[in-house]
Amino acid sequence: MPGPFTTRSTTITSPFTRNTTNTSSFIQSSDLLYPYGSALDIINPKVDDGGSPPIFPSRDIPLFGRNYSYLYVNNNGLLSFASPISQFTPQALPVSFGNPFLAIFWADVNNALAGDIYYRESTDPSLLSRATSDIRTYFHAANFTAQWVFVATWHRVAYYGSSTNKVNTFQAVVSTDGNQTFLLYNYGDIQWPSMNWTAFSRDGPLALD
Numbered sequence: 404m405p406g407p408f409t410t411r412s413t414t415i416t417s418p419f420t421r422n423t424t425n426t427s428s429f430i431q432s433s434d435l436l437y438p439y440g441s442a443l444d445i446i447n448p449k450v451d452d453g454g455s456p457p458i459f460p461s462r463d464i465p466l467f468g469r470n471y472s473y474l475y476v477n478n479n480g481l482l483s484f485a486s487p488i489s490q491f492t493p494q495a496l497p498v499s500f501g502n503p504f505l506a507i508f509w510a511d512v513n514n515a516l517a518g519d520i521y522y523r524e525s526t527d528p529s530l531l532s533r534a535t536s537d538i539r540t541y542f543h544a545a546n547f548t549a550q551w552v553f554v555a556t557w558h559r560v561a562y563y564g565s566s567t568n569k570v571n572t573f574q575a576v577v578s579t580d581g582n583q584t585f586l587l588y589n590y591g592d593i594q595w596p597s598m599n600w601t602a603f604s605r606d607g608p609l610a611l612d
Contacts, residue, residue, distance in 0.1 A: 483502050534549040574589040
């Protein structure tokens with residue numbers, strides 16, 4: 404939903420820290436996916452229907468006609484801006500939770516079974532340059548120059564009730580110049596569709612996948 408938004412001047416302390424305890428840290432990227440991995444990012448807890456704690460970025464995010472000073476990376480494929488969302492049943496949009504959210508791949512993800520969910524904010528010049536180029540190309544926003552980027556990546560995640568032989572990788576890139584915000588959704592290897600959650604209830608299988 405690109406468009407003009409007003410922003411206010413706010414100073415926020417950022418708790419973003421790099422994971423330094425993982426001895427097998429890595430960075431992964433491709434022509435499609437922005438760089439991510441344990442060497443760069445914070446990793447969500449491995450909890451079914453869980454998500455991140457509140458994330459306070461170093462600048463406000465102008466979105467939906469407002470400025471948001473915090474967000475959540477929800478394991479079930481959503482970014483939300485008022486409170487966490489544990490809802491695992493995807494619904495037709497628009498839907499009102501009283502909680503603004505972005506649905507990247509809304510499904511019953513289970514990272515406790517397989518996969519990791521990474522996130523970080525960045526003002527790295529190379530990343531800002533890439534985001535600026537992508538948005539100018541795909542949104543024809545010739546005057547946009549990214550000043551801040553947030554990258555959330557669901558890496559080889561499984562779905563509830565599945566085995567680990569089917570996993571998905573997808574990513575959200577949120578970019579702003581302080582006035583406009585643009586969203587890029589990147590889909591890597593998608594081995595199960597979001598409707599696969601319907602094959603299982605919380606009491607057992609309803610249908611074969």
